Amino acid sequence: MQKRRGILFILSSPSGAGKSTLARRLMNWDKTLSFSVSATTRNPRAGEIEGREYFFRSHTEFAQMVDNNEMLEHAEVFENFYGSPRESVENTILEGRDVIFDIDWQGGQQIRNSGLASDVVSIFILPPSLKELQERLKGRGQDTDEVIQNRMKKCREEINHWAEYDYCLVNRNLDETEEDLKNILKAERLKKYRQLTLEGLVSDLYNEVEFGS
Numbered sequence: 319m320q321k322r323r324g325i326l327f328i329l330s331s332p333s334g335a336g337k338s339t340l341a342r343r344l345m346n347w348d349k350t351l352s353f354s355v356s357a358t359t360r361n362p363r364a365g366e367i368e369g370r371e372y373f374f375r376s377h378t379e380f381a382q383m384v385d386n387n388e389m390l391e392h393a394e395v396f397e398n399f400y401g402s403p404r405e406s407v408e409n410t411i412l413e414g415r416d417v418i419f420d421i422d423w424q425g426g427q428q429i430r431n432s433g434l435a436s437d438v439v440s441i442f443i444l445p446p447s448l449k450e451l452q453e454r455l456k457g458r459g460q461d462t463d464e465v466i467q468n469r470m471k472k473c474r475e476e477i478n479h480w481a482e483y484d485y486c487l488v489n490r491n492l493d494e495t496e497e498d499l500k501n502i503l504k505a506e507r508l509k510k511y512r513q514l515t516l517e518g519l520v521s522d523l524y525n526e527v528e529f530g531s
């Protein structure tokens with residue numbers, strides 16, 4: 319019997335706070351973790367590979383996926399569309415494996431309000447300060463000044479939703495935040511309603527008591 323259902327581990331934050339870096343670290347730590355590769359209409363950044371960071375799609379292709387109900391959630395973020403394809407997520411959690419999502423607050427809300435709500439663990443990542451956030455966006459070296467300014471303007475809208483999440487971590491130090499995320503995942507995996515074999519085990523234990531002595 320399947321030991322437990324997989325968890326939908328949702329990471330959200332203002333752009334640049336560190337969620338992609340943290341997601342990568344978690345996946346290095348536990349190779350059974352799967353990443354939900356989103357579809358997006360935005361252009362690839364240097365170094366991004368189709369199917370690894372994103373599925374890069376035209377507006378028409380993206381709209382088609384939405385119409386075909388292929389998206390678990392989807393939203394417009396920074397003038398582009400982003401969405402999480404449903405099928406691979408549903409198959410992965412049925413196998414008892416956990417899936418990491420790097421999505422914004424709108425996607426987080428949609429998944430928490432879906433039929434998968436009891437499988438969701440959501441984490442909001444805050445930067446220690448806005449100055450540090452801007453430095454991280456600049457240091458990432460992947461966006462123009464205009465894009466960075468736009469992301470800084472939108473960060474308040476994302477931060478507004480921090481209290482909707484199960485956990486909120488301030489990403490001051492990468493090693494410490496990574497450790498906190500691992501601890502959350504380990505504890506959430508042990509929640510009794512996620513351990514599908516417990517009832518059977520307890521009933522076996524009762525039988526041993528009755529017939530064993």
Ligand code: ADP
Binds near residue numbers: 331335337338339454
């Ligand atoms: P997001 O996915 O939230 O947009 P990234 O993971 O791309 O953010 O991180 C943005 C930049 O900040 C990256 O260059 C990353 O290496 C750096 N970074 C992330 N967390 C920290 C941290 N705790 N301290 C210093 N730099 C960090």
Ligand code: 5GP
Binds near residue numbers: 392395396401422424
């Ligand atoms: P970026 O363009 O920097 O890769 O991502 C921009 C924002 O879109 C980030 O906040 C990221 O979390 C969010 N995002 C990425 N994929 C998805 C998705 O599938 N759904 C939603 N709702 N947001 C996403």
